[in-house]
Amino acid sequence: SRSLRDFITNSTELKHNGEENAFARRHHDQYTKCPKDVDMRRSMIYVQVSPNFFCDIRTLAKELLSHKKKTKIKIIHLVRNPFSMAISNFNYHSAYPVIEPWVMTAQPCAEEKFFGVQSYPELLLPTFLEQQDVMGGVGLDNPLMYPEDFKALSERCHALYQNSFNRAGSEKWNYYNHLRHLDPTQGLELATIQMCSSGINGGDLLRMANNIIKLRQLQTLERQIHLQQHTLPTFSNESKRKVQVLTMSMDNFIRRPKESTIQFLEFISLGNNNGVLLSVEEKEEIATRYEE
Numbered sequence: 001s002r003s004l005r006d007f008i009t010n011s012t013e014l015k016h017n018g019e020e021n022a023f024a025r026r027h028h029d030q031y032t033k034c035p036k037d038v039d040m041r042r043s044m045i046y047v048q049v050s051p052n053f054f055c056d057i058r059t060l061a062k063e064l065l066s067h068k069k070k071t072k073i074k075i076i077h078l079v080r081n082p083f084s085m086a087i088s089n090f091n092y093h094s095a096y097p098v099i100e101p102w103v104m105t106a107q108p109c110a111e112e113k114f115f116g117v118q119s120y121p122e123l124l125l126p127t128f129l130e131q132q133d134v135m136g137g138v139g140l141d142n143p144l145m146y147p148e149d150f151k152a153l154s155e156r157c158h159a160l161y162q163n164s165f166n167r168a169g170s171e172k173w174n175y176y177n178h179l180r181h182l183d184p185t186q187g188l189e190l191a192t193i194q195m196c197s198s199g200i201n202g203g204d205l206l207r208m209a210n211n212i213i214k215l216r217q218l219q220t221l222e223r224q225i226h227l228q229q230h231t232l233p234t235f236s237n238e239s240k241r242k243v244q245v246l247t248m249s250m251d252n253f254i255r256r257p258k259e260s261t262i263q264f265l266e267f268i269s270l271g272n273n274n275g276v277l278l279s280v281e282e283k284e285e286i287a288t289r290y291e292e
Contacts, residue, residue: 002047004264004290009045011286014268016045026200026207028052030115033123034063040073045268050204053214054123057221060214061243074244074268077215081251082205090191094179103176106201108194109157120199120206121150127210144209150197157193160186215245261287 002020009016023035025048034055040046053060064073080088093103113119128144161178164171166186170178175194179187195205222243246267253260265283278286 004261005045005047007290008265008268008286011289014043014045016047017041020047020049022046022048023051025050026052026203028054028114030118032056032059032063033118034059038063038066040064050207051211052123052207053211054127057214057217061218061221064218065242072242072244075215075246076264076267077211077245077247078250078253079208079212079247081249082208084251085205085208086188086192086195089195090179090188093176093191094187096180098176102201103179104174106175106194106198108175108190108198108202109154109161110198111154112198112200114200120197120203121147123199124206124210125150127213144213145206153193153197157190157197160190160193212247215247218243219245258287258291261290 005016008014017040022040023037027036028034029036032055034053035051055063064075065071092099098104111119114123125145125147129146130143160166160182161175162171162173167182170181173181175190178190181187182190192205194202197203197206199207219241222241244267246263248260248263262283265278265286269278269283
């Protein structure tokens with residue numbers, strides 16, 4: 001995403017903020033449960049890793065549109081197939097030599113709490129238990145996860161981690177040792193649990209699911225407001241929406257970089273009165289160069 005951002009800003013008049021993230025990743029305000037210090041300015045491209053969207057949907061909309069000169073926001077949400085994401089995560093963090101030192105000290109089964117009081121399941125479950133479908137219906141019959149699911153993840157984690165009954169001598173292993181020396185299936189299982197339940201130092205798999213739902217709810221909220229105000233034709237015109245979201249698969253980006261880049265460029269050009277309106281030929285040229 002950063003390389004694409006840099007490529008786009010070097011190829012057009014659009015600018016980026018020069019930072020790795022717009023705000024702190026995997027962090028939020030203790031009281032609003034929205035990301036802290038959101039200050040994304042007009043006509044700028046930002047890259048954000050692992051945002052915590054745990055707040056009320058109206059509060060989230062307000063925060064994202066908070067800058068006084070900004071009336072709209074376009075969000076390109078890059079997501080991954082959770083299965084390939086889990087396998088990639090395991091292969092990367094079990095590699096020798098160590099790529100990221102935190103795997104030597106991580107405690108995958110520890111109950112992490114934001115601000116000492118907010119557990120990761122408590123932050124996720126309101127979204128997972130009362131999610132909205134595309135048409136705005138609330139309270140689906142099959143929530144994404146139940147509280148019992150998080151309990152089961154914790155129990156399975158303790159059965160795999162530093163448990164001599166599972167593997168002799170493993171009570172002295174660190175997290176990295178487990179990924180290296182457990183049966184590969186068990187190592188994958190442990191790494192995936194860490195991606196689901198460690199909210200402060202991991203948890204990105206369930207964070208991704210949470211954010212997909214939250215961004216969909218943002219669009220549903222705007223539609224409902226237009227419906228109440230009898231201005232639905234305005235919402236039907238995508239370029240006039242205050243919050244525009246494009247969810248793109250990173251797997252598709254890797255397999256089909258040119259087609260994905262064109263889709264990216266078409267989205268950022270839609271109704272763009274402040275940046276650059278790119279012609280079909282310009283989009284084709286930029287996408288071809290990016291693919292190369």
